[in-house]
Amino acid sequence: MAIRLTEICNQEDRLAPGHRACIGCGETIIVRQVLQAIDSPVVAASPTGCLEIVTSPYPFTAWRMPWIHNAFENSATTLAGAETAYRSLVKQGKTEDRGIKFVVFGGDGATYDIGLQFLSGVVERGHRLLYVCLNNEAYMNTGIQRSGATPMGTWTTTTPVGKVIPGKRENRKDLTAIMVAHHIPYAAQAAPHAWRDLMTKVQKAVAIDGPSFINVLTPCPRGWRYDTDKTIALSKLATETCIWPLYEVIDGDWKLNFRPSPKRPITDWFQSQGRFTHLLSPENKHLVDEIQAIVDREWDRLLERCKAS
Amino acid sequence: MSETYAKSAVRALEGDMVVAEAMRQINPDVVAAYPITPQTEIVQTFSEFVADGRVDTEFIAVESEHAAMSACIGASAAGARAMTATCGAGLALMWEVLWCASGMRCPITMAVVNRSLSAPLNILTDQTDMMGARDAGWVQLFAENHQEVYDNALQAVRIAEHPDVLLPVMHGLAGFVLGHTLGRLEILPDDVAKQFVGQYKPSHSLLDINHPTTFGAYDHWDYFFEHKRQQWEGMNNALKVISEIGQEFGRLTGRYYGFVEPYMLDDADVAIVIIGSATGTAKVAADRMRANGIKAGVLKIRCFRPFPPQALADALKGRKAVAVMERSSCFGGETSPVSAEVCSALYQRSLPIKVVTYIYGLGGRDTVPDEFCQVYRDLLKIVDTGVAEPIFRYLALRDY
Numbered sequence: 080m081a082i083r084l085t086e087i088c089n090q091e092d093r094l095a096p097g098h099r100a101c102i103g104c105g106e107t108i109i110v111r112q113v114l115q116a117i118d119s120p121v122v123a124a125s126p127t128g129c130l131e132i133v134t135s136p137y138p139f140t141a142w143r144m145p146w147i148h149n150a151f152e153n154s155a156t157t158l159a160g161a162e163t164a165y166r167s168l169v170k171q172g173k174t175e176d177r178g179i180k181f182v183v184f185g186g187d188g189a190t191y192d193i194g195l196q197f198l199s200g201v202v203e204r205g206h207r208l209l210y211v212c213l214n215n216e217a218y219m220n221t222g223i224q225r226s227g228a229t230p231m232g233t234w235t236t237t238t239p240v241g242k243v244i245p246g247k248r249e250n251r252k253d254l255t256a257i258m259v260a261h262h263i264p265y266a267a268q269a270a271p272h273a274w275r276d277l278m279t280k281v282q283k284a285v286a287i288d289g290p291s292f293i294n295v296l297t298p299c300p301r302g303w304r305y306d307t308d309k310t311i312a313l314s315k316l317a318t319e320t321c322i323w324p325l326y327e328v329i330d331g332d333w334k335l336n337f338r339p340s341p342k343r344p345i346t347d348w349f350q351s352q353g354r355f356t357h358l359l360s361p362e363n364k365h366l367v368d369e370i371q372a373i374v375d376r377e378w379d380r381l382l383e384r385c386k387a388s
Numbered sequence: 389m390s391e392t393y394a395k396s397a398v399r400a401l402e403g404d405m406v407v408a409e410a411m412r413q414i415n416p417d418v419v420a421a422y423p424i425t426p427q428t429e430i431v432q433t434f435s436e437f438v439a440d441g442r443v444d445t446e447f448i449a450v451e452s453e454h455a456a457m458s459a460c461i462g463a464s465a466a467g468a469r470a471m472t473a474t475c476g477a478g479l480a481l482m483w484e485v486l487w488c489a490s491g492m493r494c495p496i497t498m499a500v501v502n503r504s505l506s507a508p509l510n511i512l513t514d515q516t517d518m519m520g521a522r523d524a525g526w527v528q529l530f531a532e533n534h535q536e537v538y539d540n541a542l543q544a545v546r547i548a549e550h551p552d553v554l555l556p557v558m559h560g561l562a563g564f565v566l567g568h569t570l571g572r573l574e575i576l577p578d579d580v581a582k583q584f585v586g587q588y589k590p591s592h593s594l595l596d597i598n599h600p601t602t603f604g605a606y607d608h609w610d611y612f613f614e615h616k617r618q619q620w621e622g623m624n625n626a627l628k629v630i631s632e633i634g635q636e637f638g639r640l641t642g643r644y645y646g647f648v649e650p651y652m653l654d655d656a657d658v659a660i661v662i663i664g665s666a667t668g669t670a671k672v673a674a675d676r677m678r679a680n681g682i683k684a685g686v687l688k689i690r691c692f693r694p695f696p697p698q699a700l701a702d703a704l705k706g707r708k709a710v711a712v713m714e715r716s717s718c719f720g721g722e723t724s725p726v727s728a729e730v731c732s733a734l735y736q737r738s739l740p741i742k743v744v745t746y747i748y749g750l751g752g753r754d755t756v757p758d759e760f761c762q763v764y765r766d767l768l769k770i771v772d773t774g775v776a777e778p779i780f781r782y783l784a785l786r787d788y
Binding site for chain 1: 417418420444445446448449450451452454455458459460461462463464465466467468470484485488492594595596597600601602603604605606607608611
């Protein structure tokens with residue numbers, strides 16, 4: 080399906096306005112992009128977290144489509160249960176095959192950390208669903224705590240900038256690569272400023288007869304400490320600094336989707352958000368150098384992988 | 389009796405196989421399960437049914453018990469009849485989502501092959517696992533023998549899916565003692581069993597794209613309490629439904645089920661109240677006491693959640709002293725989960741019966757008739773002296 084802006088604008092959003100997300104929230108922008116890319120009925124699930132509480136405060140719901148929340152860690156498995164039920168009921172002739180697509184929207188805490196085992200099991204078993212990680216690089220719903228997706232050097236409320244420890248000491252894990260290591264048919268990284276790229280990836284993902292995973296960088300004004308009108312600008316800056324490369328891996332073949340020219344220094348990234356203010360102090364210059372080296376190394380490795388494919 | 393019952397096949401099966409056989413007949417839409425001793429045979433056997441195409445079920449071999457219950461909740465919300473089975477540590481790992489299943493009114497059914505909880509590690513039977521889940525909003529049934537394992541498995545589906553209940557049901561059977569031993573039982577013809585359980589007709593489904601429904605909404609102080617009250621109503625309604633379905637099952641098979649089963653209780657002075665597989669041993673002990681002129685009886689509790697206080701009080705009325713046998717290690721109370729219910733039921737009805745609690749059989753320790761006979765003799769002493777203390781006792785325990 081070609082992605083035309085005029086058509087998208089005329090579609091009714093399956094996520095209704097009036098939800099309770101913060102101004103400038105990246106999550107709801109991305110959810111709308113994902114749902115607008117899918118030209119079929121969708122059944123979705125979300126773990127406990129920002130998206131869940133802002134869209135489903137009983138007796139209201141922002142979901143104009145079937146949606147389920149179960150607990151924090153188990154959305155992938157919950158939706159895999161629904162997807163299995165669908166296959167079973169269709170097979171038995173108890174329900175009609177309407178080409179339903181199954182999509183999980185989970186934050187990075189629910190995906191990288193507490194729900195990793197569940198996601199791993201679902202992908203290994205080959206359930207036909209798309210898992211979208213709304214990766215804002217910390218536990219934002221509980222008030223900005225570090226997760227396995229939080230990059231090195233970041234201030235969070237559980238990696239505070241103290242007198243002896245300057246923010247998070249460990250680098251984030253590479254969850255997209257972990258998904259690739261599951262031999263998943265489709266995995267990708269995306270960001271909301273590159274909406275056509277993101278939506279194309281969603282279309283590729285849901286066309287697959289099996290599991291797919293898209294890790295979407297999700298700017299969060301509250302957690303990242305920036306002005307609410309900068310969400311899309313920061314999404315773009317993350318790709319230009321190679322903090323968040325855009326790529327896709329189809330059946331093990333790596334493909335780069337965006338190559339910045341020039342590649343901007345990570346100090347540009349650190350200057351853009353309050354969570355990195357401490358890194359701009361002269362005494363933390365060694366940290367900036369160390370993080371730049373990590374970003375460079377990961378970028379080079381990605382280029383190698385994409386070249387090799 | 390003038391009624392004609394369905395012609396059943398007499399089989400000898402291990403308890404775990406009985407569960408698997410009942411699941412085959414029920415033919416659920418989705419089963420998600422994880423192996424754990426002593427439940428593993430259920431998963432293995434059912435996997436064979438799936439592999440041989442003997443069921444229509446989609447089987448999800450999940451990576452944990454928490455995932456098993458999570459998948460069952462998703463499947464149930466999608467309008468499927470979903471089942472699983474577990475025990476001990478597996479039930480404990482599920483604990484969080486047991487509450488999600490009941491709170492979301494998912495009529496999932498689950499066999500629990502009762503096993504102790506670590507530490508120390510022990511894979512043998514006691515009822516600590518299900519007692520740990522007693523408040524999770526699930527109906528809880530227990531089986532004494534292989535026949536009851538089968539009968540409970542079929543009835544559980546009907547109870548869970550009844551529109552006045554819509555709560556998940558777990559039914560317990562003793563690990564190894566029932567799960568791994570051969571027992572004689574009668575199994576209904578497949579078509580009769582299928583007809584009894586019927587088709588699941590969900591009121592809401594996640595797959596109903598024309599009527600999109602939000603499942604598991606965020607509930608604040610303004611509605612949460614009312615929703616919990618509705619759940620309470622479902623549990624209360626289960627008392628009536630369990631009774632009705634137990635009678636319907638009786639008309640079909642000749643085996644009528646209620647909440648409790650009295651044995652030699654009508655004229656008994658002293659009684660043992662007990663749950664599960666050791667009931668048979670207690671009955672043997674009662675027979676021996678009767679042979680010596682002692683009026684001893686047994687009251688078996690089949691249904692622990694919802695607890696049936698009136699049925700229990702009616703059965704125990706007129707007894708002089710009662711020993712509540714507790715096969716679980718739930719710490720810190722004056723008595724125990726079962727005993728607290730018994731004491732409450734008797735107190736609220738002003739029945740002046742002496743009640744003592746015996747912890748017994750933990751971690752698979754066998755309890756023999758002589759030991760139950762000792763319990764009866766203890767009760768007689770209480771009747772003679774009027775002194776029940778100590779009210780909390782251990783049975784057949786080495787004293788270090």
